[in-house]
Amino acid sequence: MSLLFLPALIAAVLVSASAADTVRGYVVDPINELAVTDVDVSFSVLGESGGVDEILRKSVDEDGRFEFSGPFLKSGLAFTLTAFYRGVPYPSSLLKVGEQREVVLEVFEPTHDPDDIHIMAEHLILTLQAGTLEVTQLLHVDNTGERTFVGTGHGVERLVTEFRIPKGAFGLESHSGEFARADARSLFDTQPLAPGTSQIGFSFMVSAADFPGEYVHSALYPTDVLDVYVHPSDIHLHTPFIDRGTITFQKREYHLYRLENLRPGQSDSISLPLTRPMRWVLKWSGLGLAIVAATSLLSRRSPTPLASGDDGTEEIVELVDPGVGPDASRAELDQRRQVLLSQLAAIERGGGHKNRKAGAQRRRRQRLMGQAVAVYQLLEKARQE
Template sequence: MRLSLPLRVALLSGLLLGGAILPIGSPLLADTVRGYVLHPDTGEQVAGVEVAFYLQQEGQVDELLRKTTDGQGRFEFSGPFLQDGLSFALAAFYEGVPHFTSTLEVGTQQEVIVEVYDPTDDDRQLRIPTHSLFLNLTGDNLDVAHLVQVENPEDKTYIGSGEEGLRQVTRFILPSGVAGLQSHSGRLIQAGGTLFHDTQPLLPGTTQITFTFSLDAQQLDRGYVHQAGYPTERLDIFLQPSDFQPGAPLRDLGVVDLHGSQYRRLQLNGLDRDQRITIPLPLVRSLRWVLKWAALGAIFLAALTVWGLRRRKSAVSTAIPDSRNAGQRREELLEQIARLDDAHAGREDDPEYRTERARLVEQALTAFRTLGGRNGDE
């Protein structure tokens, strides 16, 4: 029987986080795999539980057969297909939830103990010790990868809600406009809007969830917005291009080399559930600067018109600096204003910000007037 796609992927990529495997005594003969299903909370071996035997061949994971545990919670698989060194895995289906072992080899253990836990739909204890976020900006496209360590500290398996195969387990809030979403550790389903769920149950301990997607960078107004699905101890951001430095509140840890590619590593600690953080992007910010310069230019042009009329009426002569220096100064001031606006986005009422911005605007107006006076005299 061919294993369903979600379980195949989960088994291929996440089995190392599965149930305990305890070697006891000397190895078995190569044609037998035996063991029992254990409930750690009660310390009892569980009878009447289906145990499936999975075999990986040519990149595929197939279920060969199932056995039901006897009155003592024991199971046994045997046959000529069990050869020394053969890689396999087991899964005990307790309360409808698969509890996988890690990847095993025939002949290396006497017994396999598969641990199972009671299910729960309470996610209040879930947390994320480490969330790694990769942002790769290439042209107008932003490639995004999430590597998430989800910790379940309870002695129960978190199963979320919904039916088997379509369970809504681990929640993720993603930006709008997600394209090419692909899970590399199970299956992600869209619950509605920007809410997505991974479907694999979370056994006690740590489970890794990995997925990727892409976004149209030109549609990101102020950068990439990350929203924490659960309390997050550490958010690590790896950004390309690596020469871009977003600044506070992100802690800049410098440039790191990962598999031959350089990333700017940024870090933020202690995110609350549903907390949002905006990560500026260089392409998006450059686009905003163009728009801001155009808007500022219109304001300055209007101011110059009024100033020019007054100048003609008063016929006041002033000393005019070199227009080339004034033009360069104007560009520098416009860029400073744009940077200041970016740094205080959402905090426009800050008195220091308003004072500094007014000062820069006045200097920029002076530069524009200088250029206007030079052009008029020529």
């Protein structure tokens, strides 16, 4: 190597070294104010998708200290640190390289006891529209103890904060973290609750077919305030709900009601004006569409619309004798259902609506549809018994 290039090479190395920075800090248990040693700390940066990508992870030293350095650490780089203690992650807020001398990460001992968990405020938003009840729950949860509540299980199978949801709930969406559904009515947030306040949010829907006419809110933890927002705003709730007037958000007007000082195990029913006859109309109309879809799959043809008259107007599918007795077993009902679907599929394959027998085919198809709906009703009744 020529000596003429040596000064330039040394200068480049010095510039690279000075551009790199160091992130250092330590892990502490704030309850006893002692450093914690059996901890791993990860260094993560913001990913292109908006999440965080872990770059490096290391164990702290005997004094609970850690240090990250290298050419990837540039001044102003946004990053987060996460301490892993007893299987629980403790992430920092979003930080930037060069803006702090040291980072202190706090960790706590775990507990499975929920006695220190209470709800400071819960917002329950109920929106009735298009035959569907949309439900959103937003909660401010306070852990007043000195340990992190970890619930049961561990890792991705951890079950922490529990909620009750309607049996027919679907379309679950989390607004704060990961959720696990233990059974038809039990929902768990999986994030451990460190001492202090946390926020939990989620939403789901209930179809008119599965809605019994009232929404039941179950308090599993002591709750200071429950605010219930109901749309349409002309829905009125009675005692013990406190009327707080109307409020507009998301371009909708809601009626706001409040309950205070809910105890664990308390259930409160919220009557909503979706009458049983209307629920059944929506339910069996939807079932008719489902039968059309099923027969189109069996026939490998595009689905034919529900039966219509000669003038093109839609006809109502009337329930007729299903072809089985009222005491038929579930196996017999299921067999009858398969026969009816096969007969409907045969009509679909034949394209009967385009030949001279179109009228007879349409009437036969309508009768089979009525029988199929009646069989589905009997099947549902058998499942409920």
